[in-house]
Amino acid sequence: MPSDNQSTFVSSRRATLRQVAQEARASKTSVSRYFGGAREQLSPDLQKRIAQAAAQLNYRPNLIARSLKGGRTGLIGMLVADIRNPFSVAAMHGVEQAAREQGFSLMVCNTNNDPLLEQVHLTQLTSYGIEGLVVNASGQASQELIDLATNGFPIVLLDRQLPGIEADMVGLDNDAAIDIAIAHLREAGYRDVLYLSEPINHTSSRQERLSRLTYQLAAHEGTLNGHTFMLSLSHDLASLSPVIEQFMSTANRPAILCGNGNMTLMAARCLKQLKLDLGSIGLLGIDELEWCSLLTPGITTLAQPTEEIGRRAFACLLERNREAYVGQSRHIRYHPTLIKRGSTSCPDFHAT
Template identity: 55%
Template structure:
């Protein structure tokens, strides 16, 4: 029995010999300095590389020159629709600027977060976009001291001086409350995942409680982990809807995952949307498909992703000059559908 040996990668020296060029010329061709070569020499190098199947080792070239052209991104939960949408925006922005994106998922595990930060640093990433799960302040301080610019996505850390890009959480809650009040709903249930250690969840919950009194509304919050808590969610919603009195009631969902879980619960309970209002933060593809359509606040995820990369590149260009951190908060867009039409 014979086996086929694995294909060997062509080397830059072989390309140089085939093209009748120096190794330096081939290196210049693949490092963005090909304009220094004659067009005839460029053509010979391109043809030799094509025939040999040569692909430059971008990682080795980057480490040798001190620039990996890699941007790292740490995602707390890659299953979260918001994370996926922003990650797409970050990747597009990186590609437009000639960078590649290296993504690590932590599954909201602080231990995995620390390990993934060390892994990204080992790849010599030039900047980091971080959607934190825990409190990795010490690790982030170490990276910042190494000159790696950081951008915190959606979630802030009190002890870390870094640019922050995300949603205007207070503005989003105000927009939701104004819409629900304008539609005649007077009693609200705010459903959220546990807010501990997650700044964006804390801001939304705080603003919800503040905003009720300002608008003459009544309401309460239900905060619980979604996985394995279907019964608790059902009990909480059932208790809220079964209270004495008949003021128009509505549920406000803190993010896309909550909106999905609440929608499933309302369907199981046979609750008519509209008669009972439903509004979710984060626009999801299926929201317009659930009759009569679910009202949402759509985050400008592409803009948020682009802004995160822009901030990293501006920090890289200003290397050695530490400017105060900036906070860029974006407004959502209200998409009104039948779930908030009485």
């Protein structure tokens, strides 16, 4: 009989692909396809049997061996400009879910809007042999990223376009978002709008929203007045309070439109600090956050289909990875959904 030490050694050995195939009553080729990013070639029943067998045997594919043998790692990289941004978190979840369903694993790096850190992370990701890259970058592409795109490496841009990068881009229809927001505020009876945004810098989504806002204000000149204020997240509420107080002192039926979830949170905190009631001053934010429905009387938002955006980004990446699509770059934009709440119920206005 084997000793206790021998027994422990045997039970701790890695399960093999052959053992998984035997347990699942499948071929080694099928198991290899399952863990190699080609699950769609297998029937749902076969996928289920392989998954159950792998879980029962505690099988872990050897990514290093796989990459040496066939150049495949099953790894997808993702560069995120600011992992604190609610949009980034939700979209990242969509990318990860879609990747996992296809047998890929996601490696995420937060650049913190730092171009130098972005270069470091990009070098690390490529050293691991990633098979594609989803990029939510800080605004300007590094030379390393441009070189990757130029050489045909599969890249998909998330939410933001980058000069010098010819790649698919998936994100929000920013023109539609501003159009819907302005139309709702006008219909609700607001006449002066303060637009809050993080600094524009080179971020295309912020540029597009501000440009469309300028267009809408010009189109409704005489019935709608607009003001803008750029606020970095590194500043505290003391920077925003005097801006809102000044706005309130001269505004007629005032409302605040926030360019993203971070700004909505900053504005809500500031209004509470100033003891200003939502509704008497309107508040509308781009991006739906869980707490928006909890804060009395509720904050009106434009909800992005963030998980679907993330899933579509991975789908585009997979098509490029497998050369299932080799055409020109695509810009895929989603419309937001207006969720009306009490923060845009102008108390002094009654529609006729």
